[in-house]
Amino acid sequence: MPPDSDQELGRDRPGSPPAPSGASPARGARDAGAVVGPPALPGGADTRTGGYARDRVAGARRWLRTTPARVWLLTVVCLVSVAGLFGSATLTLNQAREGLEVVGHGAGPQAMTTTDLYLALADMDAQLADILLMGTDHDLGSGRDEAVERYEESRSRANEALLQAASLIEEEARAEDVREDDDQGRSVQELDLQAVLDGMGEYEQLATDARIRNDEAQAPPGEVDETALASYRRATRLMHTELLPKAFNVSLDSSAIIRAHHEEGQSAVALGLVWVGSAGAVTLVSLVGLQLYLRVRFRRRVNVPVLAATAGTLLLTAGVVLALVTSGEHQRDAKEEGLDAAMALSRAGAISTDMQADQSRYLVDPTHADNYQQVYLERAQQVLFRPADNLEDYYAAIDEVAAASSEPSGDGRADGDAPVALGYLGENAGDSLLPGQEGALADVLASYNALQDRDRELRAAVEAGDLDSAVAVRMEIAHAEDGAFRAYEQALDELTGQHKAAFTAGIARGDSALAPWSWLLPAGALALLALVVLGVRPRLAEYR
Numbered sequence: 001m002p003p004d005s006d007q008e009l010g011r012d013r014p015g016s017p018p019a020p021s022g023a024s025p026a027r028g029a030r031d032a033g034a035v036v037g038p039p040a041l042p043g044g045a046d047t048r049t050g051g052y053a054r055d056r057v058a059g060a061r062r063w064l065r066t067t068p069a070r071v072w073l074l075t076v077v078c079l080v081s082v083a084g085l086f087g088s089a090t091l092t093l094n095q096a097r098e099g100l101e102v103v104g105h106g107a108g109p110q111a112m113t114t115t116d117l118y119l120a121l122a123d124m125d126a127q128l129a130d131i132l133l134m135g136t137d138h139d140l141g142s143g144r145d146e147a148v149e150r151y152e153e154s155r156s157r158a159n160e161a162l163l164q165a166a167s168l169i170e171e172e173a174r175a176e177d178v179r180e181d182d183d184q185g186r187s188v189q190e191l192d193l194q195a196v197l198d199g200m201g202e203y204e205q206l207a208t209d210a211r212i213r214n215d216e217a218q219a220p221p222g223e224v225d226e227t228a229l230a231s232y233r234r235a236t237r238l239m240h241t242e243l244l245p246k247a248f249n250v251s252l253d254s255s256a257i258i259r260a261h262h263e264e265g266q267s268a269v270a271l272g273l274v275w276v277g278s279a280g281a282v283t284l285v286s287l288v289g290l291q292l293y294l295r296v297r298f299r300r301r302v303n304v305p306v307l308a309a310t311a312g313t314l315l316l317t318a319g320v321v322l323a324l325v326t327s328g329e330h331q332r333d334a335k336e337e338g339l340d341a342a343m344a345l346s347r348a349g350a351i352s353t354d355m356q357a358d359q360s361r362y363l364v365d366p367t368h369a370d371n372y373q374q375v376y377l378e379r380a381q382q383v384l385f386r387p388a389d390n391l392e393d394y395y396a397a398i399d400e401v402a403a404a405s406s407e408p409s410g411d412g413r414a415d416g417d418a419p420v421a422l423g424y425l426g427e428n429a430g431d432s433l434l435p436g437q438e439g440a441l442a443d444v445l446a447s448y449n450a451l452q453d454r455d456r457e458l459r460a461a462v463e464a465g466d467l468d469s470a471v472a473v474r475m476e477i478a479h480a481e482d483g484a485f486r487a488y489e490q491a492l493d494e495l496t497g498q499h500k501a502a503f504t505a506g507i508a509r510g511d512s513a514l515a516p517w518s519w520l521l522p523a524g525a526l527a528l529l530a531l532v533v534l535g536v537r538p539r540l541a542e543y544r
Contacts, residue, residue, distance in 0.1 A: 092272025338503025
């Protein structure tokens with residue numbers, strides 16, 4: 001209490017004893033209880049600020065030892081843990097969605113389209129060879145008009161595939177900081193695409209020149225004009241030394257891009273699973289700690305809201321982990337059993353197209369017939385490999401494979417004693433078979449074997465000197481509606497379509513596994529936060 005005016009003046013308060021004689025007014029004021037400052041310390045130091053800080057620290061320590069403070073601290077830990085669980089789960093779910101988007105709706109379908117580039121280019125050269133083989137008889141097989149139309153369709157498909165491949169590679173280039181570039185900053189893939197684009201223009205000029213020269217010469221079926229043949233030789237050499245190898249590389253590069261995206265996404269999700277699990281464990285531990293403290297301090301058996309929050313955390317964490325694992329499995333199955341298998345079968349179809357075109361080249365260019373026959377065998381063994389030194393041995397080996405594939409074993413798969421066959425239609429196709437696809441693969445092998453039987457007829461006619469019969473057999477093989485190659489294409493397309501459907505379905509299942517968590521996760525996190533607050537609020541209210 002501040003001194004009154006009497007104290008300030010050194011006078012005695014009413015009723016107070018008189019000051020001793022001889023005492024100064026100031027001394028009297030001190031004796032009367034006047035407020036004076038603290039005694040000076042040596043050196044003139046002032047402890048008022050330090051004392052205030054020490055008092056605050058001491059007060060904070062005393063408060064931290066109180067029950068409300070500890071309840072508040074445990075509550076904050078629980079709330080932060082829930083927020084961490086929400087953040088890690090949100091990040092990981094977004095990574096999983098991005099992986100599905102890239103593989104299922106972006107780069108995946110684009111990469112599948114790039115496999116059509118090789119097929120379209122091979123079909124262009126096959127149709128050109130058939131046009132020249134027909135000569136003046138425009139009604140052979142499906143007819144010249146049909147062959148010309150298919151040539152134009154294949155050219156359009158090749159241009160579309162080039163655009164898809166360019167889009168895929170451009171997106172990948174934007175995503176990568178370090179690339180294998182040339183001195184102008186273009187990637188190897190971009191150079192391959194540019195080479196194919198430039199080469200297609202040159203090829204079409206040579207193809208047009210060959211057709212015009214053969215038409216002007218009025219060449220009969222199977223007897224191509226020499227000048228037209230020279231142009232075709234240059235065209236098909238360009239196709240097989242420049243365009244097709246680069247197109248095949250583009251397809252392989254697209255597969256590599258998809259594989260990189262898939263592996264990167266799976267790795268990110270795997271790391272995210274660790275974070276989600278850890279955040280869930282921390283949240284559970286903090287909620288259990290809060291529950292135990294409330295039970296001991298307040299002598300209540302259980303705090304129902306906190307118990308509900310604990311159970312909710314367990315369910316939320318398990319649900320997110322299960323959704324991520326399930327989605328990842330669907331994505332992996334979609335890629336391996338769907339996309340990869342479909343792309344491999346598409347490559348088999350592209351190589352088969354080029355292989356059967358070797359039949360026409362074998363007929364239109366007798367000078368290089370032996371070479372085309374050997375190339376036919378090499379391409380056939382890429383599609384379905386069986387050890388064989390010549391075509392006769394290969395025909396017999398393929399016949400064994402087709403016969404074995406039509407005799408299923410007890411488990412529904414091909415006979416375990418069947419001859420081992422490699423290549424795109426061998427172990428590659430067998431390993432990626434889905435339940436119920438055994439019959440579709442057997443149909444592919446049977447139609448492929450039928451194609452080899454017709455090839456045997458064609459070459460037998462040539463060896464017998466019957467060129468007209470050989471040309472007729474070739475036109476029957478290439479017939480657009482009921483030819484042997486058309487039957488093989490249809491069987492192969494059916495199996496490829498099943499794998500494409502498996503890819504689409506797998507991606508859809510992956511999306512479905514993640515879709516509910518776009519709203520379920522935030523709703524669950526808010527519910528957990530509300531339960532924690534609801535559980536501690538009544539206990540804190542007891543101390544107000």
